[in-house]
Each structure stands twice: as C-alpha cells, then as structure tokens.
Amino acid sequence: MNRYIEQLIEDLQAARKFAPKQRSRNEMNEEEIWDELVEIDKIIDEEPDRPLQNIFGIDPASFPPIDKLTTEQAQLLSAKILELWAAFNIEASYPKNFPLERFYPMLVEKFRKPFMYFPMGITGIEFCHYEPEECPFGDEYCMCKEWSVEMMNKIEDEVKNLDPDELPF
Numbered sequence: 001m002n003r004y005i006e007q008l009i010e011d012l013q014a015a016r017k018f019a020p021k022q023r024s025r026n027e028m029n030e031e032e033i034w035d036e037l038v039e040i041d042k043i044i045d046e047e048p049d050r051p052l053q054n055i056f057g058i059d060p061a062s063f064p065p066i067d068k069l070t071t072e073q074a075q076l077l078s079a080k081i082l083e084l085w086a087a088f089n090i091e092a093s094y095p096k097n098f099p100l101e102r103f104y105p106m107l108v109e110k111f112r113k114p115f116m117y118f119p120m121g122i123t124g125i126e127f128c129h130y131e132p133e134e135c136p137f138g139d140e141y142c143m144c145k146e147w148s149v150e151m152m153n154k155i156e157d158e159v160k161n162l163d164p165d166e167l168p169f
C-alpha cells in the first residue's frame with residue numbers, strides 16, 4: 001500500500017502543473033479586466049458544471065477506501081488533495097479543527113460531483129449546506145449551527161420590529 005500511496009501523491013503533485021496561470025487584477029489593464037469579466041459571465045451562462053476529476057485529470061477511483069488507510073495516510077492524502085485544489089485556487093470551507101482523516105472520504109467524493117470552476121479568482125467549495133441536521137461535519141464540528149442560530153435570531157428580531165399595521169398579510 002505504501003508504494004501505491006507514494007505514487008498517488010506524486011500524481012496529485014504532478015496534476016498541479018495543469019493549474020491555470022493566474023494574474024492579479026493590478027497586473028492587468030482595463031481591457032483585460034473587462035475580458036475576464038466577460039469570460040466569467042460566459043462560464044456561468046454556457047459552461048456545464050464539470051466534475052473535479054475532469055479538471056485535474058485525477059480518477060477518484062484511484063483513492064483507496066478509508067478503511068484501507070492508516071490515520072496518517074488518510075491525513076497525508078487529504079492534505080495533498082487540499083494542496084492540489086489550492087494550486088487551482090479552489091478553496092474548501094471546513095471547520096479548521098476537523099480531523100483530516102474524517103475529511104478524506106468527503107474530499108474524494110467531491111471529485112465526482114459537478115462543479116462550476118473559474119480559472120480566475122478563487123472558487124469556493126462547500127460541504128455543508130447550512131442545515132445543521134444534515135451537516136456532514138456532525139454536531140461536534142458543525143459551523144453552520146451558530147450560523148443558523150444567528151440567522152434565526154436576526155429574523156426574529158426583524159419580525160419583532162415590524163409594525164403589524166404595515167404587514168401585507
């Protein structure tokens with residue numbers, strides 16, 4: 001298994017060379033910035049979402065199932081996956097203290113999921129849809145819990161402050 005994982009890590013590292021070269025906005029003239037905005041619109045309107053595996057050329061079937069890995073191996077592979085994504089300016093949102101070995105199956109699964117990728121700027125990936133009952137990180141790590149409590153309080157406050165005479169119903 002060790003040799004296999006070394007090879008897989010080499011493949012993940014090699015895939016970074018396919019990352020699009022990014023230029024920061026202040027290196028671009030006005031026309032180039034406009035071209036980029038048009039390009040972004042085109043991606044949103046015309047490009048079908050593609051699974052991540054097509055973007056990187058990495059087959060998710062090449063990732064061993066979690067029960068075939070030691071904790072260290074799962075952590076290492078997860079870190080390498082996140083590094084590859086970062087090379088493509090893809091940023092994953094997850095609780096910072098979430099154990100990487102538990103994150104691993106979620107990361108592998110994402111390779112199969114359709115994804116709208118922008119070769120410019122930063123593209124975010126979410127795992128949690130801000131529904132605490134369905135949070136893939138679980139109760140202990142869920143960040144969306146605070147979010148939704150905060151949001152509910154805000155909505156309640158707003159409702160309380162509404163003048164009942166002005167309600168449309």
Ligand SMILES: [Zn+2]
Pocket residue numbers: 128129130131132135136137142143144145
């Ligand atoms: Zn959550």
